[in-house]
Amino acid sequence: MEQTVTDSCNLAWQLSQVSRATREQRHGHPGMILWLTGLSGSGKSTLAYALEATLHALGGHTFVLDGDNIRHGLCRDLGFSAADRQENIRRIGEVAHLFAEAGLITIAAFISPFQADRQLARSRAGQHHFVEIYCRCPLAVCEQRDVKGLYQKARAGLIRDFTGISSPYEEPTQADIIVDTATLSIAASVNYIMQQIHPLLTLYPNSAKKITIA
Numbered sequence: 001m002e003q004t005v006t007d008s009c010n011l012a013w014q015l016s017q018v019s020r021a022t023r024e025q026r027h028g029h030p031g032m033i034l035w036l037t038g039l040s041g042s043g044k045s046t047l048a049y050a051l052e053a054t055l056h057a058l059g060g061h062t063f064v065l066d067g068d069n070i071r072h073g074l075c076r077d078l079g080f081s082a083a084d085r086q087e088n089i090r091r092i093g094e095v096a097h098l099f100a101e102a103g104l105i106t107i108a109a110f111i112s113p114f115q116a117d118r119q120l121a122r123s124r125a126g127q128h129h130f131v132e133i134y135c136r137c138p139l140a141v142c143e144q145r146d147v148k149g150l151y152q153k154a155r156a157g158l159i160r161d162f163t164g165i166s167s168p169y170e171e172p173t174q175a176d177i178i179v180d181t182a183t184l185s186i187a188a189s190v191n192y193i194m195q196q197i198h199p200l201l202t203l204y205p206n207s208a209k210k211i212t213i214a
Helices: 020-027 044-057 067-072 082-101 115-125 139-144 150-155 186-201
Strands: 032-037 062-066 105-109 130-136 177-180
Touching: 032 044, 032 082, 032 115, 032 186, 044 062, 044 105, 044 186, 062 082, 082 105, 082 115, 115 130, 130 186, 177 186
Parallel strands: 032 105, 032 130, 062 105, 130 177
Antiparallel strands: none
8 A cells, every 4th residue: 555655754845956046136136025914904905916016017026915815725724713824824924935935026915913923924934035014904994994794793793713803913013014004095005115125126236127116
């Protein structure tokens, strides 16, 4: 009978003949992870896709990892318990790390409520390749924007373990960028983030392709 090997001690990481630096040089920018965290309704997904559109228009190679999209496939087997949330973010962190290794600007938009899980994603990516962006928005404002009716269902007890209501959100204490999405427009938020990350995007100034901000 064929034996299935599951012990990680029997695995070896395979190295590509194409280095990360070579990929980054071709793209004209470093691979990195822009990790957007915040309550449901804080504007993470809208901001993530607007940020991607801006970076793409400037020549960036980008991809958005969105919470709902990921749970349609990669994490469809997970619920919303603390353990499942932890595993959800662990998987996303691994995928985001691989995308960044490929030289992409990877924009991850997830509630990611627990500080330890966000720190794990940062440590996996490496300090210099990970930017935590806190989409700061009061709970009351998020509830007013509740187009899906999730907060109403959570307060009625119809949704268990809902972040901000029946499950905690650990507010970032050392976010790299804080965006007040309750007061700033999407355009203003994108502009602010672009100004903050611009120094990180210019590591290859001699590349034929590079991101520049007028």
